[in-house]
Amino acid sequence: MANYPFSPDCITIPLCSGKKACSMPSSPSLTLRNVSLVGGRIADISVREGVVSHAGAGGPADRTIDCSDLLVLPAAIDMHVHMRGGTQSAKEDWESGSRSALAGGVTVVVDQPNTIPPISSPDALHARVLEARSHSLCSFAVNSSVTFDTPVKGMWSAGALAFGETFFAPSSYGEALSGEELGAALREIQVCGALATIHAEEAAAGDDSDLLSHDRLRSAAGELRAVDSVRRYNTAGCRLHFCHMSTNASVRAAAAAGSVEVTPHHLFLSHEQFGPADALGKVNPPLRSEKERRDLWAAWDTIDVIASDHAPHTRTEKQALFRDAPAGIPGVETMVPLLLAAVLEKKIQLADVIRKTSQAPAGLLGIPPAGFSPGDRADFALYPKTTDRVDPDTLHSRCGFSPFEGLPAIFPRTVILGGEVVYEEGEFSRGSPAWFAGKGFFPR
Numbered sequence: 001m002a003n004y005p006f007s008p009d010c011i012t013i014p015l016c017s018g019k020k021a022c023s024m025p026s027s028p029s030l031t032l033r034n035v036s037l038v039g040g041r042i043a044d045i046s047v048r049e050g051v052v053s054h055a056g057a058g059g060p061a062d063r064t065i066d067c068s069d070l071l072v073l074p075a076a077i078d079m080h081v082h083m084r085g086g087t088q089s090a091k092e093d094w095e096s097g098s099r100s101a102l103a104g105g106v107t108v109v110v111d112q113p114n115t116i117p118p119i120s121s122p123d124a125l126h127a128r129v130l131e132a133r134s135h136s137l138c139s140f141a142v143n144s145s146v147t148f149d150t151p152v153k154g155m156w157s158a159g160a161l162a163f164g165e166t167f168f169a170p171s172s173y174g175e176a177l178s179g180e181e182l183g184a185a186l187r188e189i190q191v192c193g194a195l196a197t198i199h200a201e202e203a204a205a206g207d208d209s210d211l212l213s214h215d216r217l218r219s220a221a222g223e224l225r226a227v228d229s230v231r232r233y234n235t236a237g238c239r240l241h242f243c244h245m246s247t248n249a250s251v252r253a254a255a256a257a258g259s260v261e262v263t264p265h266h267l268f269l270s271h272e273q274f275g276p277a278d279a280l281g282k283v284n285p286p287l288r289s290e291k292e293r294r295d296l297w298a299a300w301d302t303i304d305v306i307a308s309d310h311a312p313h314t315r316t317e318k319q320a321l322f323r324d325a326p327a328g329i330p331g332v333e334t335m336v337p338l339l340l341a342a343v344l345e346k347k348i349q350l351a352d353v354i355r356k357t358s359q360a361p362a363g364l365l366g367i368p369p370a371g372f373s374p375g376d377r378a379d380f381a382l383y384p385k386t387t388d389r390v391d392p393d394t395l396h397s398r399c400g401f402s403p404f405e406g407l408p409a410i411f412p413r414t415v416i417l418g419g420e421v422v423y424e425e426g427e428f429s430r431g432s433p434a435w436f437a438g439k440g441f442f443p444r
Helices: 094-103 122-135 152-158 179-192 211-217 220-233 248-255 264-268 290-297 335-344 350-365
Strands: 030-036 042-048 051-056 063-066 071-074 076-081 106-111 139-142 163-167 195-199 239-242 259-262 380-383 414-417 420-424
Touching: 030 071, 071 350, 076 094, 076 335, 076 350, 094 106, 094 122, 094 414, 094 420, 106 414, 122 139, 122 152, 152 179, 163 179, 179 195, 179 220, 220 239, 220 248, 248 259, 248 290, 264 290, 264 335, 335 350, 335 380
Parallel strands: 030 063, 076 106, 106 139, 163 195, 195 239, 239 259
Antiparallel strands: 030 042, 042 051, 071 380, 380 414, 414 420
16 A cells, blocks of 8 residues: 555645545735726725635735736636646646746646656656656646556546546557556546546658648547547546537537536648648647638637646757657646737637636536635735737747747736745745545545
8 A cells, every 4th residue: 555645634725525624834924916807896805814815805915916007816726737747847847837837826736647657657756746846846746647457546546636537549648548457547536526528639650741641640530539439438437527629510529428628829820821741830730721710719618728738848848850859838837828818909808808717627536616706815916907928939838839829928026825926027936735535535
């Protein structure tokens, strides 16, 4: 039996586990003054002990921030990141990845399990949690991999937040399950009452020599067929979350079977914006045509979650021959800033951004929500009301590039985690990041 690094009475605020949090020194109180809430009301938001204590006229506090000229958002949860680390630290590690998250207004990340080695045993999960606790500046959770022999109940009791992304087609460091294997895994996950996150694609054989061929081999029609197949194999009625849907049709099909996630790169990028063999745009599912990209926006109201699928590789790896270059791009730092630029351009509503990047992920995953009501988690990001441009030289990911270079974006000036300022005007401070364990967590 594995030795668990946490006892039932000393857990750093995994509030979703239902266990008691260990006693910690009182954090300084904070008041955000003149916050414009969705709906038009202006209020002072008072924070004590890491949660919102009052919304109204604010009293004295250890620190006060005037938000009159700022957009104040509940900080985002990015429920789909690959923080790398270990043998992949040249691409990213927990320190660089969490800095990137905070600098993009994200205070909670959910790490995917197709690591090296994969998160396929309780021991591997515990090692990953300890690695994150030692180095992450933001709060985090870790998912369990799903293979034909994953000990589902063991991973659930070890603290996995959810299961997957579960590969119904192969991708970087992820092996595909057969339909029968997927069905069996979903039956076990359903017994636990957990969420299964699904990578639904078809990957055909062929010459993967450029972005157009990559799109053709992992086609939009194949993605739609994969969604339908997953629905058929889910005979147990397991809760499903479909990752990174890339087309309007896939979003609508997936919405009939579960919750739906879309990435900023499928919303803002098409393969036509890159050179034919530019692997900086190589990702799974592929970037689609400009027409399909625009059509994806028509499904905006059907999309539940925006998540980045932050999957960094080094620039050197991306400069290899296209067929040899790995699929995946960075995005945790640019996710919310790109969406806020679209808000200022009046393409989408601020309330939708808050719902899709903060409220909906919290609800799906069982993480206490950040927000403006008493008792809410006091995680906020404060943004100017003017746009900037994405500049890879100012981003914090170790990979050193961004496919969003030059696009309009609004980056936060200040980020608050648990009532503490952890990022301000480009400078980071160590706060009190939490590990959010799944509801099945059973410390030993």
